[in-house]
Amino acid sequence: MSGATAETLDAVQSASGDSYKYGFFTDIEAETAPPGLNEDTIRFISAKKEEPQWLLDWRLEAYRVWLKMAEPHWAKLKVAPIDYQGATYYSAPKQDKDRPKSLDEIDPELLKTYEKLGIPLREREALAGIAVDAVFDSVSVATTFKGKLGEMGIIFCSFGEAVREHPELVRKYLGTVVPQGDNFFAALNSAVFSDGSFVYVPEGVRCPMELSTYFRINAANTGQFERTLLIADKGAYVSYLEGCTAPQRDENQLHAAVVELVALEGAQIKYSTVQNWYPGDAEGRGGIYNFVTKRGICKGDNSKISWTQVETGSAITWKYPSCILEGDNSVGEFYSVAITNNLQQADTGTKMIHIGKNTRSTIISKGISAGRGQNTYRGLVRMLPKAKNSRNFTQCDSLLVGDKCGAHTVPYVEIRNPSARAEHEATTSKVSDDQMFYCQQRGLSKEDALALIVNGFCKEVLKELPMEFAVEAQKLLAVSLEGSVG
Amino acid sequence: MLEIRNLHARIEEDGREILKGIDLSVKAGEVHAIMGPNGSGKSTLASVLAGRPGYEITEGSVTYQDRDLLGLAADERAREGIFLAFQYPVEIPGVNNMYFLRAALNAVRKQRGDKDLDAGQFLKAVRAKLKLLDIGEDLLQRAVNVGFSGGEKKRNEIFQMAMLEPKLAILDETDSGLDIDALRVVSNGVNRLRSPERAIVMITHYQRLLDYIEPDHVHVLSGGKIVLSGDKNLATELEKHGYAMLGDAA
Numbered sequence: 001m002s003g004a005t006a007e008t009l010d011a012v013q014s015a016s017g018d019s020y021k022y023g024f025f026t027d028i029e030a031e032t033a034p035p036g037l038n039e040d041t042i043r044f045i046s047a048k049k050e051e052p053q054w055l056l057d058w059r060l061e062a063y064r065v066w067l068k069m070a071e072p073h074w075a076k077l078k079v080a081p082i083d084y085q086g087a088t089y090y091s092a093p094k095q096d097k098d099r100p101k102s103l104d105e106i107d108p109e110l111l112k113t114y115e116k117l118g119i120p121l122r123e124r125e126a127l128a129g130i131a132v133d134a135v136f137d138s139v140s141v142a143t144t145f146k147g148k149l150g151e152m153g154i155i156f157c158s159f160g161e162a163v164r165e166h167p168e169l170v171r172k173y174l175g176t177v178v179p180q181g182d183n184f185f186a187a188l189n190s191a192v193f194s195d196g197s198f199v200y201v202p203e204g205v206r207c208p209m210e211l212s213t214y215f216r217i218n219a220a221n222t223g224q225f226e227r228t229l230l231i232a233d234k235g236a237y238v239s240y241l242e243g244c245t246a247p248q249r250d251e252n253q254l255h256a257a258v259v260e261l262v263a264l265e266g267a268q269i270k271y272s273t274v275q276n277w278y279p280g281d282a283e284g285r286g287g288i289y290n291f292v293t294k295r296g297i298c299k300g301d302n303s304k305i306s307w308t309q310v311e312t313g314s315a316i317t318w319k320y321p322s323c324i325l326e327g328d329n330s331v332g333e334f335y336s337v338a339i340t341n342n343l344q345q346a347d348t349g350t351k352m353i354h355i356g357k358n359t360r361s362t363i364i365s366k367g368i369s370a371g372r373g374q375n376t377y378r379g380l381v382r383m384l385p386k387a388k389n390s391r392n393f394t395q396c397d398s399l400l401v402g403d404k405c406g407a408h409t410v411p412y413v414e415i416r417n418p419s420a421r422a423e424h425e426a427t428t429s430k431v432s433d434d435q436m437f438y439c440q441q442r443g444l445s446k447e448d449a450l451a452l453i454v455n456g457f458c459k460e461v462l463k464e465l466p467m468e469f470a471v472e473a474q475k476l477l478a479v480s481l482e483g484s485v486g
Numbered sequence: 487m488l489e490i491r492n493l494h495a496r497i498e499e500d501g502r503e504i505l506k507g508i509d510l511s512v513k514a515g516e517v518h519a520i521m522g523p524n525g526s527g528k529s530t531l532a533s534v535l536a537g538r539p540g541y542e543i544t545e546g547s548v549t550y551q552d553r554d555l556l557g558l559a560a561d562e563r564a565r566e567g568i569f570l571a572f573q574y575p576v577e578i579p580g581v582n583n584m585y586f587l588r589a590a591l592n593a594v595r596k597q598r599g600d601k602d603l604d605a606g607q608f609l610k611a612v613r614a615k616l617k618l619l620d621i622g623e624d625l626l627q628r629a630v631n632v633g634f635s636g637g638e639k640k641r642n643e644i645f646q647m648a649m650l651e652p653k654l655a656i657l658d659e660t661d662s663g664l665d666i667d668a669l670r671v672v673s674n675g676v677n678r679l680r681s682p683e684r685a686i687v688m689i690t691h692y693q694r695l696l697d698y699i700e701p702d703h704v705h706v707l708s709g710g711k712i713v714l715s716g717d718k719n720l721a722t723e724l725e726k727h728g729y730a731m732l733g734d735a736a
Contacts, residue, residue, distance in 0.1 A: 437538050438576035440561040441569075442590035442646065443597070449561075452589060456580030456629065 033090035039063060042191055045090045049160050049194075052167060062180035062190030069184045075347035076376040076408055077316055082254060082289065087223045089192045145209065154238075155200040156211050159227055162198035169200055173231055177260035177297045177324070185256040185291040185318075189225045193258065196226035201236035201267075210466050212241040215257075223254040230260070232267035234300065239270040241469055252280075252315060257292045265300025265327065270308070272465050273321075274473050277313035282371075282483065284343030287315025294321035295351075298330030298359075306333040307350065308464040310473040312480040315344060320378065322351035325359035325390075332361040335461040337473075339454075339480045340373025340405070349379035349410075354387035354420065363394040366458045368477075369405035370484035376408040383420035392422040399457050400430045401450065401484050436485070446485045451478035487685050488512040488535075488555075488654060493546035495534050504530040506710035507546070512654070515682040519696055519721065520689045522707035523729040528689045529573060531707070532658040535687075536570040537563050550654065564590075565597035567653030571643040571660050578630040583642070584612070586630045587649055594650050615648040619675040637668035644675040655679070657688045661695040673698030693725040708732045 033044050042063055046056040071082070149156050155166060162170050180190040197213045215226060232238050255277060263269050271294075280287025290313075296305035307321040323332030334350035352361035367375040381392045398407035413422050431453050439449035455462065455474050462470050488511070495505040504527045512518055522528050534541050535548065537560035548555040555563065578586065591611075592602045603611065616623060621641055631639055640660055647655055657676065661669055676699050680686065688699060696704070696718060704721045706714040706729075713732055714720060724731065 432576075433539060434576045435578055437560060438572065438578070439586075439590075440559070441536055441538075441564050441572075442586070442650070443561055443564040443593035444589060445561050445593070448589065448593070452581055452586065453578060456578055459580035 031090075031092050032088055035088045036085045037087070037089060037192065041089050045192060045194060048090065048092070049163070051163055054171065055163060058175070058180070059191050059193075062187050063192075065181040066184065066187035066191055069181070069187055071184050075318055075378070076374065076410075077318060077345050077347050079289065079316060080252060082252075084188075087254060089223060089225070090194055092194070149207070149209075152205055152208070153202040154205060154207055155198065157198055159193070159196040159198050159229065162229070166198070166200070169231065170198070170229065173229060173260065173262055175260075177262060177295050178258050178293050183293060186258050186293040189227060189256045189258045189293070192223075193225045193227040196228045196257070197230075198228070199230040199238060199240060201232045201238045203233040204235045205233075206236070207238040210239050210241055212243070214243045223256065225255075226257050228257070228259040229262075230269060230271070231262045232264065232269050232303075234264045235266040236264075237268045239272070239466060241272045241274070241466060243274045243276065243469075243472075252287060252289050254289045255291070255314075257294075259292070259294040259321075261294075261296030261305055263296065263298050263300065263303035263305050263330075266302045267300065268304045268306075269296060270306045271296070271321070272469055273307075273309040273311075274465075274469055274476065275309065275311045275313050275317070276476055279313045279344050279480075280315040280342065282342045284315070287344070288313065290314035290317045290319065292317075292319040294319065295324065296322070296332075297324040298327050298332065298356075300330075301327040301356070302329045303327050304331040304333075306331075306335070306464070308335040308461065309337070309348075310458075310461070310465070310469075310476065311336070311338040311346060311348060312476045314346075317344075317346040317348055319348045320350055322353070323361060324353045324355065325361065325387075326355045327359075328356040329358045329360075330356055331359070333464075334361075334363045334365070334379075335464045336365045336377075337368070337458045337461045337477070338366070338375055338377075339368045339477060340370070340375045341480055341482075341484050342371040342373065344371075345374045347376040347378055349377045351380040352382070352392055354381075354383045354390040354392070357386065357388045357390070359387055359390045361390075361392045363392070363396070364460050365394075365396045366461055367396075367398045367407055368401065368454055368457065368481075369398065369407050370401035370481055372404045374406045374408070376410060378410045378412075380412040381414070381422045381424075382412075383415045383417050383422065385416045387417050388419050390417065390420040392420075394422070394424045396424070396426040397457070398426075398428040399454065400428065401454075401481065447478065447482065450481055450485050454478075454481060487514045487551060488687075489547075489549040491547045491549075493531075493534070493548060494544045495530060495541050496544055498540050498542050503544070504541075504710055505534065508707075508710070508712060510705065510712060512685045512687060514653070514685055516703065517680065517686045517688065517699065517701045519701035519704045519718075520687060520707055520712075521691070521693070521704060521721065521724060523732075524691065526707045527710040528691075528707050529658055532570060532573075532656050532687075532689050535563075535656055536560060536568060561593075565594050567594075569647050569650055569652035569655045571640075571647060571655065571657040573659040573662060575631045575634075575639040575643055577632045577634075579632050581630050583628055583630050584608075584626045587612075587646060590646070591649055611649065615645065618678055619645060619648055620671060621645055621675070636663040637665065637671075640664055640668065640672050641675070644672050644679075648675065648679055651684075653684060655684065655686045657686065657690075659689055659691065661690055661692060669695070669698065693721045696721045706732060 042059050178186050181187050201207050261269050277288035298305055305323050311317050325332050332352050338346045338348050340346050365377045367377055369375040377396050383390050396409050409426050411424055435453055436449050454477055490508050490510040493505050493508040496503040543556055588608050625642055701718055704716055705712045
């Protein structure tokens, strides 16, 4: 970033008094597709990525389905019209023709960006036990600890690389959990996705470190459409984390990602997200539109998928990480904290589809609304006729900070098997003046008091996060609530 | 240490005047008992001193360590050494009691210019105070006041007080709802915390607390004013004659 740009940004940031510390922009040479969306755009992306014909065909098929679909409006969200033709669908940091062989060949500006984000890409500096894949705008720029993982047969690489190096795996599983035409945003993603992460953990292998992807939107007017595909073969275990940030801009930017998880017999996948996209300013200007489709299938018996999410960012969050419990005795879990402050809106929850016998699911959702934020939990629990003796437990708590925000709970329960049971508990509470005064009387500032109370409220979910993320998430909750107590 | 002059306060919500000209002077090392019938303004006085929102000061002044106390926010007062033992300690679900206490202690220490205690030092301090107060460790790993019995809540308040080492401790009806054993534990705790640098203001409805914690001064509050002041014998008088005797004094 040039000195002048940095100064301007600093000035703007201090003037707006904004606390979003990831709002900087990196001045980097990028290769960008012309704005607009048509079959040529898709061919451009596919050609840039040197993809095989089958994948281009798959994208075009998705695009043709997308054209016939309508933007969904059933969520409790007010969304400004999205100009799909005005956006740019591909932006990649320009690199020398040959891809970088090592981090030393990566643009130093990029490395600096990730340093600012607190994500060390150099392995010697990396947090012990976390392998990182960094996705900058449309492409993956670096994956760490690849060699070490490779020795165990674990594949952890960018999606693009997986298409080149492991086409048989990608082809076998791509779109099997979230088909191209699943929904409007998933179809759009299928047509234009640019990169993302790919993970394969072979049979019987327990992945020894946390795998992590950090997503960063940098370029203006550019949508980010990444795609993550994670496969845990029989008896495998993997814990995967993703984090996201974006620069502070006045216009809204679209993020429409797809995540597919496949757990084969006896496999376990733990998928954690700390979503901190730019939320917009106090007046609701700017911020990311986060329309994401995440779904996992417990394909084999005795498999387990666990989603944990902490959603603090984005102007709009539309996201329902779900589990299809196909294998007998399979387990699905969803732990969620969603915060909306100022004019943020979130409509989030999960779907638990019980197909196999003795399948079990747990849903713990904690929604926090502050400022004029609107927070909706929307969840579906469906027990199909063969899901004998299946169980669901849902707990859905809402916490209100102030009196201008809203919390909404929309549970759907469908049971088509007499031996299946679903339990639903819901509470709504306010941060009480008594709690605030009690904390303050013990010496805590208003902000610290609120952060403490909110962290206590979210504890059941936060304890599901891997340690490094739990600390970050706690701090994020505090930052997200800044300005919500007078 | 604390000078209250002609203090008038009313409830913001309905404008009802509760305190109608309180005068009180408390020096370091002293223990004052404030007694009085229900509705006399005892708890309001405690709230106003601690800075609880919802009250409006309409007249008078409060000076604490030569500073205008009323100009400070509740958390600033706490960090300056004012501690209120709550009549109804508040539950904070999901927040570990130890974690809460450490956050509070470090906030207070920061104000004093002391360094944060690390986990080891903190635990050591906790153990020492527990021993001093004869309190078990059972409360430490539970969420703040959640599911605590009445006695446990009050013990926890005194334990917090011991850890935070306030200059001015205000005990609001700390004896209410305690059985005789719990009262003994809590009183012993308070007595051990008496020191020449620390002032204690006890608010109570009953004289029995004063059997365990002997005050230097006793004041009787009625109708928002202090109508009688004396030494510990005043409490015995009150016990004998009841608050009805105030009819003549007021």
